[in-house]
Amino acid sequence: MDTPSRGRIHWEKTEETCFCFDFRRRQEEGKCTKQKQKQTDLFGRTQVHTRMHFTFNFHFLPIISSCVIFLLFFPAISDAQFEDFRRLNQSFRPGEESKKIRLIRTHLMKINKPAVKTIQSPDGDILDCVMAHHQPAFDHPVLKGTKPLDPPERPYGYHQAGMESENYQLWSLSGESCPEGTIPIRRTTEQDILRANSIKRFGRKIVKPVRRDSSSGGHEHAVGYVSGDQYYGAKASINVWDPKVKDRFEFSLSQMWVISGSFGDDLNTIEAGWQVSPELYGDNYPRFFTYWTTDAYQATGCYNLLCSGFVQTNNRIAIGAAISPTSSYNGGQFDISLLIWKDPKHGNWWLEFGSGVLVGYWPASLFTHLRDHASMVQFGGEVVNSQASGSHTSTEMGSGHFSGEGFGKASYFRNMQVVDWDNSLIPLSNLKVLADNPNCYDIRGGINNVWGNYIYYGGPGKNPRCT
Known part of the structure; x- marks a missing residue:
């Protein structure tokens, strides 16, 4: 692939194993398609943005519903952001995960004031x-x-x-x-x-x-x-x-x-x-x-x-x-x-x-x-x-x-x-x-x-x- 030039966008597709968890901590192996978007910023530095697309076995509807919630919260995330969510998933029990998100959103409402x-x-x-x-x-x-x-x-x-x-x-x-x-x-x-x-x-x-x-x-x-x-x-x-x-x-x-x-x-x-x-x-x-x-x-x-x-x-x-x-x-x-x-x-x-x-x-x-x-x-x-x-x-x-x-x-x-x-x-x-x-x-x-x-x-x- 050519070296990205400033302002150009390149897409790469890879397939790799990923996991989702339902609220009872069950897990199901599935396939996810990861699309990487590379673009050079104003300083000439390359930034990578990643979109995750998940496909699962339809026998596991509770698991899919949990993944849908995840995608609603994070429709397009970078590798670093995905890692943040993964650490949160590992560090807290499922009930605590939703509690933390609620606390975060409450704090955001406090510091993000209404805009004109x-x-x-x-x-x-x-x-x-x-x-x-x-x-x-x-x-x-x-x-x-x-x-x-x-x-x-x-x-x-x-x-x-x-x-x-x-x-x-x-x-x-x-x-x-x-x-x-x-x-x-x-x-x-x-x-x-x-x-x-x-x-x-x-x-x-x-x-x-x-x-x-x-x-x-x-x-x-x-x-x-x-x-x-x-x-x-x-x-x-x-x-x-x-x-x-x-x-x-x-x-x-x-x-x-x-x-x-x-x-x-x-x-x-x-x-x-x-x-x-x-x-x-x-x-x-x-x-x-x-x-x-x-x-x-x-x-x-x-x-x-x-x-x-x-x-x-x-x-x-x-x-x-x-x-x-x-x-x-x-x-x-x-x-x-x-x-x-x-x-x-x-x-x-x-x-x-x-x-x-x-x-x-x-x-x-x-x-x-x-x-x-x-x-x-x-x-x-x-x-x-x-x-x-x-x-x-x-x-x-x-x-x-x-x-x-x-x-x-x-x-x-x-x-x-x-x-x-x-x-x-x-x-x-x-x-x-x-x-x-x-x-x-x-x-x-x-x-x-x-x-x-x-x-x-x-x-x-x-x-x-x-x-």
């Missing part, structure tokens, strides 16, 4: 345009009955170079947009939740220590940070890549952390950047994301808008949507600017993405320590090293290349600043850098007249020095 308009993204996402006052944030007990606030003044020293094009998210290439008074929310599906360890943990980070003096919980970092003062925000530009993530339960991200509290149960963080997370999103696109917690990732906070908390005010940016374009090795570089700062009037923490585009805010009432100020700010990368193959993962951080390769090859943060007590943007003082495992991912910092404070960071993971 729906937009299909070229990458397969569905964006729902939801009335701003109906967004998940206002399900939070301390926010019920409130409405989105008006934007505050930017910090002093803020220079806007002019509005950039907002076509740096794939869904905007559809030519559609959400009406004024609404916000775009990426629709969550049953398959999204099935990929998670549990409904309770869906959309949340793995509970882990957050100390930066050693690798912990399989999470490895390469970060620049400042501490020892009172911080009221941070700003930087980050170049965007599409690093390879080896295992579906690993991720690679680049972000800013605004931190307060101890590195124990009372840790408060506000986070924003880009990430590749097959478990959370079901693909390998780099996506704009946010996160927050007020108890060290235990029971509060979540990614994006997957729980109540962050209040979105913008109808043109979708949190959790894919970013396009991305940087290329020894080629063009594409970066995004992020600004997080505390509104001196109301105390809320606002987020700007791009140049002059306000996304929304984290209400001060969500937090304990961050109601006042931050005690640390971090910039850099993080990966999960699950060691699924028995050795260090080959999941890449940033560009997948070490910091020493420099511009056009390594990942960077540039024009790194913090916001002081007077709501002024100022350069970093006493920037420190730290890599948990420098043989796998490293970092180096610097300063010049063009980029101000900057860092290069990243790496390939597994290599002769990282095993």
Whole structure:
């Protein structure tokens, strides 16, 4: 067969044994026809979609009825999605299977709000345009009955170079947009939740220590940070890549952390950047994301808008949507600017993405320590090293290349600043850098007249020095 070219579709038919289970756990061997559809996506990567067609002996009507229910739930599924259902089938007794599906659908009704308009993204996402006052944030007990606030003044020293094009998210290439008074929310599906360890943990980070003096919980970092003062925000530009993530339960991200509290149960963080997370999103696109917690990732906070908390005010940016374009090795570089700062009037923490585009805010009432100020700010990368193959993962951080390769090859943060007590943007003082495992991912910092404070960071993971 010819090598697939971009946009062409190829079909292959194979026959193999498959099984269905009725509610009494009987099984019958049958034949299934699997049709594979291969198509090259916008990034030039081949994606495979599989359709399953089942044929059974008509003497086993109870078994067939169970299979029909399965096909109604999943009329066309990919190999990965079929594996999700297979794991669910094996892990739970039949009565528990239907109970879990009911719980999933109840949770989806909670986070997928009624839409006044729906937009299909070229990458397969569905964006729902939801009335701003109906967004998940206002399900939070301390926010019920409130409405989105008006934007505050930017910090002093803020220079806007002019509005950039907002076509740096794939869904905007559809030519559609959400009406004024609404916000775009990426629709969550049953398959999204099935990929998670549990409904309770869906959309949340793995509970882990957050100390930066050693690798912990399989999470490895390469970060620049400042501490020892009172911080009221941070700003930087980050170049965007599409690093390879080896295992579906690993991720690679680049972000800013605004931190307060101890590195124990009372840790408060506000986070924003880009990430590749097959478990959370079901693909390998780099996506704009946010996160927050007020108890060290235990029971509060979540990614994006997957729980109540962050209040979105913008109808043109979708949190959790894919970013396009991305940087290329020894080629063009594409970066995004992020600004997080505390509104001196109301105390809320606002987020700007791009140049002059306000996304929304984290209400001060969500937090304990961050109601006042931050005690640390971090910039850099993080990966999960699950060691699924028995050795260090080959999941890449940033560009997948070490910091020493420099511009056009390594990942960077540039024009790194913090916001002081007077709501002024100022350069970093006493920037420190730290890599948990420098043989796998490293970092180096610097300063010049063009980029101000900057860092290069990243790496390939597994290599002769990282095993």
